[in-house]
Amino acid sequence: MRATLDPPGFRPLYQQVRDLLRQRIMDGVWSPGDPLPAEPRLAAELGVSQGTVRKALDELAAANLVDRHQGRGTYVTRQTAERALFHFFHVVDADGRRVTPSSRTLDCRRSVGTAWEIERLGAQPGAIVVRIARIRTLAGRTALVERIAVPASLFPDLGGDGDLPNALYELYQTRFGVTIARATEHLRAVAAADDDAELLGVAAGAPLLEIDRVAYDLEDRPVEWRLSRLLSDGFAYLSELT
Amino acid sequence: MRATLDPPGFRPLYQQVRDLLRQRIMDGVWSPGDPLPAEPRLAAELGVSQGTVRKALDELAAANLVDRHQGRGTYVTRQTAERALFHFFHVVDADGRRVTPSSRTLDCRRSVGTAWEIERLGAQPGAIVVRIARIRTLAGRTALVERIAVPASLFPDLGGDGDLPNALYELYQTRFGVTIARATEHLRAVAAADDDAELLGVAAGAPLLEIDRVAYDLEDRPVEWRLSRLLSDGFAYLSELT
DNA sequence: TAGTGGTCTAGACCACTAG
DNA sequence: TAGTGGTCTAGACCACTAC
Numbered sequence: 001m002r003a004t005l006d007p008p009g010f011r012p013l014y015q016q017v018r019d020l021l022r023q024r025i026m027d028g029v030w031s032p033g034d035p036l037p038a039e040p041r042l043a044a045e046l047g048v049s050q051g052t053v054r055k056a057l058d059e060l061a062a063a064n065l066v067d068r069h070q071g072r073g074t075y076v077t078r079q080t081a082e083r084a085l086f087h088f089f090h091v092v093d094a095d096g097r098r099v100t101p102s103s104r105t106l107d108c109r110r111s112v113g114t115a116w117e118i119e120r121l122g123a124q125p126g127a128i129v130v131r132i133a134r135i136r137t138l139a140g141r142t143a144l145v146e147r148i149a150v151p152a153s154l155f156p157d158l159g160g161d162g163d164l165p166n167a168l169y170e171l172y173q174t175r176f177g178v179t180i181a182r183a184t185e186h187l188r189a190v191a192a193a194d195d196d197a198e199l200l201g202v203a204a205g206a207p208l209l210e211i212d213r214v215a216y217d218l219e220d221r222p223v224e225w226r227l228s229r230l231l232s233d234g235f236a237y238l239s240e241l242t
Numbered sequence: 243m244r245a246t247l248d249p250p251g252f253r254p255l256y257q258q259v260r261d262l263l264r265q266r267i268m269d270g271v272w273s274p275g276d277p278l279p280a281e282p283r284l285a286a287e288l289g290v291s292q293g294t295v296r297k298a299l300d301e302l303a304a305a306n307l308v309d310r311h312q313g314r315g316t317y318v319t320r321q322t323a324e325r326a327l328f329h330f331f332h333v334v335d336a337d338g339r340r341v342t343p344s345s346r347t348l349d350c351r352r353s354v355g356t357a358w359e360i361e362r363l364g365a366q367p368g369a370i371v372v373r374i375a376r377i378r379t380l381a382g383r384t385a386l387v388e389r390i391a392v393p394a395s396l397f398p399d400l401g402g403d404g405d406l407p408n409a410l411y412e413l414y415q416t417r418f419g420v421t422i423a424r425a426t427e428h429l430r431a432v433a434a435a436d437d438d439a440e441l442l443g444v445a446a447g448a449p450l451l452e453i454d455r456v457a458y459d460l461e462d463r464p465v466e467w468r469l470s471r472l473l474s475d476g477f478a479y480l481s482e483l484t
Numbered sequence: 485t486a487g488t489g490g491t492c493t494a495g496a497c498c499a500c501t502a503g
Numbered sequence: 504t505a506g507t508g509g510t511c512t513a514g515a516c517c518a519c520t521a522c
Contacts, residue, residue: 012491038507049493054508064484070508071500088483096428185481186338189431189449189474207431207449212478232431236454239427239481241330242305254510280488291512296489312489313519 013048018056025076026218032078032173081167092238093139101136103166108132108159110152117149120214120225128152135199143231145196150224154178178223183215200231207232255290260298267318268460274320274415321421323409334480335381343378345408350374350401352394359391362456362467370394377441385473387438392466396420420465425457442473449474
């Protein structure tokens, strides 16, 4: 451990351990849901103290890469539908309560990516993307129109078999080994275009909240671009500043 | 320390230390910008090990309550204009770059709070509020209209002397001893009303991004309600999901 | 040079989980 | 009961800051 990594910039040991463990997770040495070796085993294997391993694991836990449970062990975080909702779905109703969506896929097909999609996904010109359109229902109302683009290279046969599930990020991980680690969203107010207006049952030109999201995987590569438009009468986007 | 706090639920020592230090900061024992005693001194005073004090201070640093600097010491966080902007102002331009606003106060007067203001601020019916209206300029354009309400009881002579500064949260802290610790924002798309449309130079009915913010102090009391409307053509609200 | 926080270790004991 | 992570301690050494 120290012999292999220490020399150059003298980064703290616990950071070297943290990065090494993160790399193993990204390489699939341990898969989502798998337990990591116990702290004393890792410490012995790497030739550091248990305290150093602990500090590394605590940082991985803070970054949601592992889940730790006293008495049970440390596990690679599994992308559950609940976690995806909690972390990546910030819509609340008029009273400020979180709502849970259901989804219906309108369309799913592959084609050459537009310049806009290519740029957002950091892909090569001419790359093939899978393009998904769907509507989502909140509290019984059709309130959200989503247009999603992902690189076909990462999601080989996505959508080949019928309807898509509500929790896409869970599907990405279990079926394609792509874990969404973070996302950035840009929010704007837009006037409803004719097609969106019809889907949402509002007049053309009505104000909609547009959410432009790029999602990144564990290696911080952009892997999904998603443009959502939300009915802004009865729902809001919640942002907590701490 | 242990004798005074340990008995009931047996909360971990470092949490008791953390809460005690936080309470001292809230009580003004140490003011913003002041240094805390060094770790060994705190440890000796409280009768715990330096490692326990360290863990408590690390959590306070993570919560932005103190700033720690190797070789210098631990200081109560001061509300700088930069920090306020970084934490509480999430507007970016069309290219995704953060912009820094300047402000012009249109109006500032006290009156009995509306039912809406009272509810948002958790105040008593009939309470007096200071109501501020201002416009903010981003990259040379008037892009933001803000209406702010704060309880007059906490901000005795706010606005009594001419124009208000751009960085209100810095003013709240230095002049009134009110530190903004966190905020929750609800975002919606709205159609511009006549008055806002005129201020922003757009047609009535144009889509605007409305940001409804309640800001809380160190004791988690709501102390400011702010309704902002942002020109949504050329600017966006950035939200990072991690 | 003295004092600060940052890292690292070694070991003890505790709380929780599972078989 | 055995094994896990959580807490707490004591002490060493290091990196950085200020005087």
